[in-house]
Amino acid sequence: MLRLRGREYDADTTLVMAIVNRTPDSFYDRGATWDGGAALERVRRVVAEGADIVDIGGIKAAPGEEVGVEEEKHRIVDFVAAVRAEFPHLVISVDTWRASVGRAVCEAGADLLNDAWGGYDPGLAEVAAEFGTALVCTHTGGVTPRTRPHRLHYEDVVREAVEDTVAQAERAVSLGVDPASAIIDPAHDFGKNTWHSLELTRRLDEMVATGRPVLVSLSNKDFVGETLDLPVGERLTGTLAATAVCAWHGAQIYRVHEVAETRQVLDMVATIRGVRPPARAVRGLA
Template identity: 35%
Template sequence: MEKWMRPANQTGNRWVTARRVITFPRRPLVMGILNVTPDSFSDGGLYLDPDRAVARAHQIVQEGADLLDIGGESTRPGADPVPAEVELDRIGPVLERLRGTIGIPISVDTYKPEVARVALEQGAEIVNDVSGGQWEPDLWEVIVHYQAGYVLTHSRGKPKIMQELAQYTNVVEEVKEFLAAQLRHLEARGLSRDHVVCDVGFGFGKNSEHNCTLLAHLDQFSDLGRPLLVGLSRKSFLKKIAGTGSLSVCTRAAEVWAAAHGARIWRVHEVADAVCASRLLGAVAGEVPEERKTW
């Protein structure tokens, strides 16, 4: 458990966003998910109404999340894309009403430069890009201009066809090579590495075997020199293992494993449960509750 019991210099211990510097504690940070969509795989349609979305955002904060990730387009495998205007219609009113009312950093889950630009103007400070810079070349220009925090994710193909492209010779090495190359390209464009965290992209162009292999070898990604974010919450490969009834338990187990092997951020639906698990890891590592927030 030593990997999460002390900050690891080789994976970086700070994340610079458009508005602050996040210093990582010993426990994993919890990023709460707010999907303002009709078709997300887990909570589609629950928070399309801005009033309900804003209420859920405040609930996520009250439950102890360290970050809030808002998305207006489902990127589940098989999903159809939506125009930027639709995405903005969904998340814009929520961001406007949240601005200045919550203290934790807001991330916007998008790959579209128009959406990222508006969100960053409205108070978001992180862009969570499932495309890893592959789908919209102008997105990185926006990230660099605002010097935003950035989640660099590995994926293969857009959601409609990504599972058809789940073919690898060595999934760990190929994902790591992609992330390393994109980190170099980002630096060349003007975004220093301390603005970036990496995500291996569980479920994005990967089958169950690929996902389990990545989870088993997550510690190998410490070579990238950046913190890792994992999005394991309610993923289908965990459902195949646990079934629907025990999916939450399986998710927590996978997240704790990930933390023990280098993950510094959990992206989750069930915020309260994840916060309890994270606080337990922090307590075992010797952190006291007052140290939970580090910015």
């Protein structure tokens, strides 16, 4: 079971988390939603396309210009409040690894803290417990935020990802996070090379078998680009293929740039699995 903003979802329900970057230098949109007005329009558009969650971030993951705590707050706190005011029932996630930022966005109305850097600031889980928000626990191999992996080695990347994320989730629960709101994420590309990310995709069912809700962030990632030798902007088909595999294995939340396309893939896989009926089925019957 997954619980977000007081709503419960069974294990067969898949949720689309739409990415909204409040950054001038995102690897994918290149600052398209840096302006507050453009970012709010992005929220409106993805909600209309069927996004269940919006994930708001104020710092790109890759190395780049240093963004301090106050600047990160400036980029996202008031924006979270604006989204909450316009969409009172929408699940709002914030992509941050800093506890002080997490506190500020929870006060502004965030429902989920997406810790993409694997508990680098252990205080973030404490904030999630204090405010009753959900928490995403990721596996990054212990790398420092905003650094690229370099010759990382794992004896078994899947086993280590399972052990690490489950340990983070158990700590969060011990602090007071709702067990149904402690989400785990193998964190494709983060602290990993392409071979690692492919292995995690192939064996994602092992993470699902923990019983924790699993989130995957596959959208336009480098492991897709390297696999197909394609640049950013040409990785949608590869992303959707990886999405289908993860959906077959039982991942529940999908952090994406393209909402409508992802929703179609998830619905198709769910129907093939037998947990969703076709929207209509008249062929051979009429």
